[in-house]
Amino acid sequence: MQRAWRISEVKVELLLLHRCSLTNPKSLINPLYRIPWTLNNRFVREFSVQKPYSCNEKISRLIALFENKPHSLGNNTITLLSEKPGSSGKIGYREILRKRVSKLAVKLVAADAEEDPKSISGNLEANEAVSLFQSYSDGDAFVELLRQLSSLPRLALEVFNWRRKQVDNGIPMVLKEYVKGITIAGRAMNVDLALELFNDAANRGIKSTCTYNALMGAYMYNGFAEKAQAVFRDLKREQNCSPSVVTYNMLISIFGRQMMVDHMETAFSEINQLDLFPNVSTYNHLIAGYVTAWMWDKMEKTFRIMKASNVKPDINTYLLMLRGYAHSGDLEKMESIYALVKDHVNKKEVPLIRTMIIAYCKSSDKDRVRKIEELMKLIQEEQYRPWLNAMLIKVYAQENLVEGMDNYIHQAFEHNTSVTTVKIMRAIIANYFKCNTADKLENFIRRAESAGWRICRSLYHSKMVMYSSLNRFEEMENVLEEMGRFNLDPSKKTFLIMYKGYMQSGHRTKVARILGMMCKHGFEIPLDPISSHFKAVE
Structure with missing residues (x-):
């Protein structure tokens, strides 16, 4: 175990040796002092700055020393020293770099959490930190540090400002x-x-x-x-x-967000003219632009072109297509794409799940309630959205599912959500009316009044009709007072509802009183008491 540890340490130091500035011979000596081998002194003697060796000669002699010792890394040493960024060995180089930088990043984040600027600069100016950046004079270490601090842009910017000051100290x-x-x-x-x-x-x-x-x-x-x-x-x-494909990708994204489709397509054509070769990001930005502009045919065409080319769609491509099909209401294709990326969407794409639910809400799919309920299971309570709740109330009302509608209405009241859309209110009323649940309607209206929901005559007319059908005439008449509290004057339909109820029950005296009230309000007295045009619910 000890020998393996030592070999690992030497690998790290060899990488440092390889990556350090070749224009500074002294930088080739410093890492050697940290190698935990008994050969340390021999390394120092071999690579003393007084020796007139070139950089390549020093590396070659180092390799020779390893090959002649029992703990030699052999061919692995040669490979290690010959690795360059961009080669197959870059993964190992990056991993070592990441681990070294992460130690400094942790200290900086801790200092930032304590709001201690001196501690931040102190960690950056420590010999270890300075040595780290000097060892990677190509900028890799500092760039990696900024990458690890990217979630804290203010701290990253403070670190970068410190780096700018080092330019004056001879570190360009x-x-x-x-x-x-x-x-x-x-x-x-x-x-x-x-x-x-x-x-x-x-x-x-x-x-x-x-x-x-x-x-x-x-x-x-x-x-x-x-x-x-x-x-x-x-x-x-x-x-x-000159512009690269990355440049054009950003340009396409800008035009797509602004729905400047012609400009977006012109930018894409320039990529082909310049032989820059579009990549997956190029196609994704194009598709996103078409989704934003609701140009479904071009969205699909771009997707087909992409699949026919050498560029393979990635997860973002499929998520864009899923969103596009959901917005366009193409449930069959939406479900087909969803099947491909279901695991990812269920875990990480709650907004997209809501988009799919909206698609089902707007559809006439016979099985839409079951599909909606399956997707709703993936949304946590803390991810509640008022507008989605209102839409679900409407769906359950349209499907005549009183219990489900009541559950979402209760959630709306619990979250202080106010429904202000007349269509949704009428859908709720119609559902209660069809199911002849007068008490539930009465309870709903009372809560809606106090919660600031949209109040309309249809609410009270439906309640009057239901009371009339149950011969609860006193409660029917009390509805007039409720309407008055919300400054809703009785309309002709209001009196016709009462007229019909009293006529059918044989209350002739009250019928005459209703006719008198109609005359008083200037409404025409019906010749046909039960008019074929009469509707209980607006």
């Missing part, structure tokens, strides 16, 4: 650091700083497509679409760099 910033800094500034909603960093990079002679893309992304993230397009136009005028 490289391209990837500027790119990451511009991106972080955008995430921190500081577009002025993003532009400042872009200009700083340009003044130092390291302007590139990447810096343009980063600035363009910063503007896009903060909603400055016109400024992002201006950056794109500036890039096209550059002589030393």
Whole structure:
């Protein structure tokens, strides 16, 4: 176990040796002092700065030393030292880098939680941290640190500002650091700083497509679409760099969000003209643009073209298509896509689940209630949405499911949700009326009145009809007083409901009184007491 640990340590130090600045011979010595082997002294003697060895010679002699010792790494050492970013060995390099940087990131996050700026700068200025960044003079360590702090853009920006100060101490910033800094500034909603960093990079002679893309992304993230397009136009005028497929992807995304479909399609055609080769992000942005514009045919066409090309759809592609089919009401295709990504959607895409529920609510699918209930099981109580609750009340009312409708009405009252749509109120009334549940209707109206729901005559007319059918005439007449409390004057239909009820029950005296009240309010007395045009519920 001890030997394995030592070999692992040597791997780390060899990587540091390989990645350190080749222009600084002393940086090739420092890692050797940390190697926990008895060969340490021999390494120091071999690679003393007084030795006139070139960098390649030093690495070659180091390999030879390993091959001649019992604990040699043999061919693994040669592979390790020959690995470059972008090679198959990059995974191991990245993993070691990530672990080293994560220790510093944890300290910085802890200092930030304690709101201790001195502790943050102290951790950054510690010998270990400085040595870390110097060992990775290509900027990989600092970029990785910013990546790990990306969820805390304010802290990441503070760390980046510290890094900028190191330029004055003889540690110049490289391209990837500027790119990451511009991106972080955008995430921190500081577009002025993003532009400042872009200009700083340009003044130092390291302007590139990447810096343009980063600035363009910063503007896009903060909603400055016109400024992002201006950056794109500036890039096209550059002589030393030109737009990449990433640039066009962002441009397509901007046009898609603004529903500028013609511009979006023009940008896509330019990609093909420049032989930049569209990637999965390109097609995803196109599909997203068509979904936003509700252009379902073009959405499907793009999806077919994508599948026919060498670009394979990813999870985001399928999620976009699922959303598109849900919005378009194509339940068959929606369910087909859902079957492909069901596990992912059920765990991580609650908004998309709601979108599917809306699709079922708006449909005439005979099995829609069962499907809705299956999807509703995936939504937690704390993810309650008032508008969805109101829509479900309407669905259960339309399906004449009183118990289910009552449950969602109760949820609405519990969450202080006010339904203000006349169509939903009438659907509730019609359901109670069809099921002849006068007491439930009475309870609902009472709660709706106090909860600020939409109050309309249909509520009271339905209650009057139901009381009339049950010969509860006193309660029927009391409804007039309830209407008065909400400044709802009786209409002709109000009196006709009472007229019909008294006529059918043989209360001639009350019939005459109702006719008198109709005359008093200026309503025409019906010649046909039970008119064929009479409707109990509006």
